[in-house]
Amino acid sequence: MAIQISKRYWQIAKRLTTEQLQRDSYDGAYITDMDLFNVDVGRRGHNFFLGYYSKKGLGVIIEKYGLKEALKSRGFSNVNYELDTTDPYVHKLTLYNNKRMIIEAVLKRELFSVNMPFESRVNGRRFNTLSIEWLCLQNPDASFSPERPRLPGQEYPGLGFASKAVELLMIAAWRLKLTGLLNTPQRYHNAFLYSKIFFYIDPIHQAMLQALARDTKNSPLHKVAWALEWEAIIDETTGKPLKWPAAKQVVPLDPDLKKVFNSWDYRKYVHQLKKDFKYKLDEEKYRANKIIQEDE
Numbered sequence: 001m002a003i004q005i006s007k008r009y010w011q012i013a014k015r016l017t018t019e020q021l022q023r024d025s026y027d028g029a030y031i032t033d034m035d036l037f038n039v040d041v042g043r044r045g046h047n048f049f050l051g052y053y054s055k056k057g058l059g060v061i062i063e064k065y066g067l068k069e070a071l072k073s074r075g076f077s078n079v080n081y082e083l084d085t086t087d088p089y090v091h092k093l094t095l096y097n098n099k100r101m102i103i104e105a106v107l108k109r110e111l112f113s114v115n116m117p118f119e120s121r122v123n124g125r126r127f128n129t130l131s132i133e134w135l136c137l138q139n140p141d142a143s144f145s146p147e148r149p150r151l152p153g154q155e156y157p158g159l160g161f162a163s164k165a166v167e168l169l170m171i172a173a174w175r176l177k178l179t180g181l182l183n184t185p186q187r188y189h190n191a192f193l194y195s196k197i198f199f200y201i202d203p204i205h206q207a208m209l210q211a212l213a214r215d216t217k218n219s220p221l222h223k224v225a226w227a228l229e230w231e232a233i234i235d236e237t238t239g240k241p242l243k244w245p246a247a248k249q250v251v252p253l254d255p256d257l258k259k260v261f262n263s264w265d266y267r268k269y270v271h272q273l274k275k276d277f278k279y280k281l282d283e284e285k286y287r288a289n290k291i292i293q294e295d296e
Contacts, residue, residue: 021057106134130173131182179254189225198249207273230289236278
């Protein structure tokens with residue numbers, strides 16, 4: 001599984017300086033690279049986003065990475081943004097167009113431990129990551145269609161920026177000298193889409209995801225997503241509806257973390273576990289719920 005940040009984004013990231021990303025901060029100072037080892041988000045909660053970025057610095061990011069231009073191409077020409085750093089540990093960035101929210105990211109730093117069910121040099125180690133508590137990218141001016149059907153939890157269609165957003169968050173984790181990007185998807189369709197670059201920390205959840213993808217490969221993702229919502233995915237080992245577990249996924253940036261998630265041991269363990277899971281889509285129950293939804 002390749003973890004890619006576009007060459008263009010890397011070039012921009014390496015050109016941007018600490019001073020550019022922290023200019024016009026409240027105290028007029030900026031954090032050096034050495035400060036990052038001891039930075040406390042709470043200590044600078046009212047000054048810096050994630051303990052690092054000034055508000056103007058985030059404006060530089062929005063401009064330099066082409067986000068402002070991309071939003072303008074979708075008809076959002078009056079974009080502004082707000083920061084909420086009142087919680088010393090969880091920070092929020094929100095972009096609006098004419099007071100309508102289009103992007104919102106809620107982030108924090110989070111430690112997690114690795115305890116693989118096989119021998120690994122990282123077992124027992126704790127890693128400091130950038131955690132996505134909430135990420136919403138929506139187009140309130142767009143409509144759902146047969147080509148872009150609504151997914152559970154969606155109020156509006158997406159912006160089509162998810163991959164770019166994840167790249168930018170990976171760059172933020174790199175800049176903050178963190179070891180990875182963490183995410184806890186609440187629903188299967190989010191986990192499935194993230195799984196292109198994220199790994200479940202627990203191989204059991206990785207095996208469940210791969211098994212469900214295998215057993216529903218002939219159904220579109222939106223159908224599987226709604227089937228789970230309506231308890232129409234049956235776990236054939238128990239005979240009961242599958243309830244998708246909220247569990248942590250990670251994009252490893254630390255070399256040792258990369259090695260374990262790309263290792264033969266991890267892949268082999270997942271492959272073996274996958275054989276223990278078998279799911280089926282209850283077509284009758286799915287159709288009954290779909291009729292109810294369409295009548296509402």
